[in-house]
Amino acid sequence: MKRPYAALLLCLAVNVHAASLPATVVQELKNAHIPRSGIAVEVREVGKHAPLISINAQRPMNPASTMKLLTTYSSLDLLGPAYTWKTEAWIDGELKDGVLDGNLILKGYGDPKFTIEQFWLWLSELRARGLREIRGDLILDRSYFDLPPYDPGAFDADPVRAYNVGPDALLLNFNTLRLRYMPDGIGLKVVTEPPLDGMTLHNQLTPNNEKVNCDNWDDLFQVQPQGDSVVLQGDYPMGCGEREQNLSVMPHTRYVGAVFSAVWKELGGTLQGKERDGVVGTGAKLFSTHRSEPLSSIIRDINKYSNNVMARQLFLTLGETVPVAKDNEPPTENEPASGVAATQASFPENEEWTGRMSIERSVLAMQLWLARNHLHFPELVLENGAGLSRNERISVASMDKLLQLAYDDPLSAELQASLPILGVDGSVRRRLKDSPAASHAHLKTGTLEGVKTIAGYVRSKSGREWIVVFYINHPYAKAGQGAQDALIEWVARK
Known part of the structure; x- marks a missing residue:
């Protein structure tokens, strides 16, 4: 009777320990007015069975762009780092x-x-x-x-934004036009790249010399595509100097x-x-x-700069790993598929398995891959594999398992090299630049309205490797970056 009782106490002790957050993280969440119910956290030393911290770990959460970790890692395994288009x-x-x-x-x-x-x-x-x-x-x-x-405007009613470009089998230059705004004395010159034959740019911008917040420099004017014309209307903040933006202005x-x-x-x-x-x-x-460039190069752009349309293209390419079966029946695995579902539709019963790639086919490819790797993610919902979605879901526990599997993979170096380096490059180049944690973490971030996420690897000062996943799904999520940074610094000191 003593041994089971001791085991129960040990289990309870582990759970209590795993449920605790560092005081600095708790304070940052309090400052941001984000309750415990709005977060999910998992911290685990690589190779260890029990997590160091586990908060709401099984809860389905919107991962934003950290979903790209699933897409890019599975593609390395399924397609290989030398794959080209x-x-x-x-x-x-x-x-x-x-x-x-x-x-x-x-x-x-x-x-x-x-x-x-x-x-x-x-x-x-x-x-x-x-x-x-x-x-x-x-x-x-x-x-x-x-x-x-x-519909490129369906997500946030801003169809010209580069992140809203839809996938296409013949995607050229991300389907974007670069507009470079160059203040010249009292005037403003606007240059477009690349050259578009037949396109006319109507620059109706008024130079504005008032002081503005240059973080939102493009909020003062509108870019309106009208057929083969692009019309610029509003004020340009001259004090912000030369700026550029990439926009999608044509089908x-x-x-x-x-x-x-x-x-x-x-x-x-x-x-x-x-x-x-x-x-x-x-x-x-x-x-x-x-x-094309090889996959190993492509995933660096996808992860370091969180390129959505590239991730969507890659996700659709995963469908190539599902072969065309006899009598047009979709192939199956001996093992049951993991619980991943598509939000758009399940695969139609009478659909022919042709050589064309579809969302449904890519979802099936992911199901088969998860099953082969004994990953059971019953909460997983896939829509486009990029994370630019209100519907995609995964738990931090599942993301932790994915990162553990990836760490032990022979291609681990390729995946980690694709992740932004804390305080150095990519989407985390400005975070914790002056912290001892800088350069000691490879982390993928995600941001949507009401969503702030981060997931990846942190090396602590003792030389140990840690998996850190911290998701915030809450109306005040944008203010939660301080809590995520506090957790990273805490782990880096261990």
């Missing part, structure tokens, strides 16, 4: 003496980072291969992704067409037709293939 150029017609009597077709396969620089080099290669004049149309084959209609097809026309002209090429959506026909011939 292709983009193809096909010619539909006869090419003779540099003249294509027909259409040029560009087919995308979801490259998350097909930049304007890479596009320019690829079009230069098409010129070098002998293509000069296109007497037909520019056809854009975006069929590799099978997606429902996307994907029009944007690719505008960039292609501008670059193609610069390279000495001509296009008689116009851009339009279509697919590669049976009579077309493959002309050139562009290859």
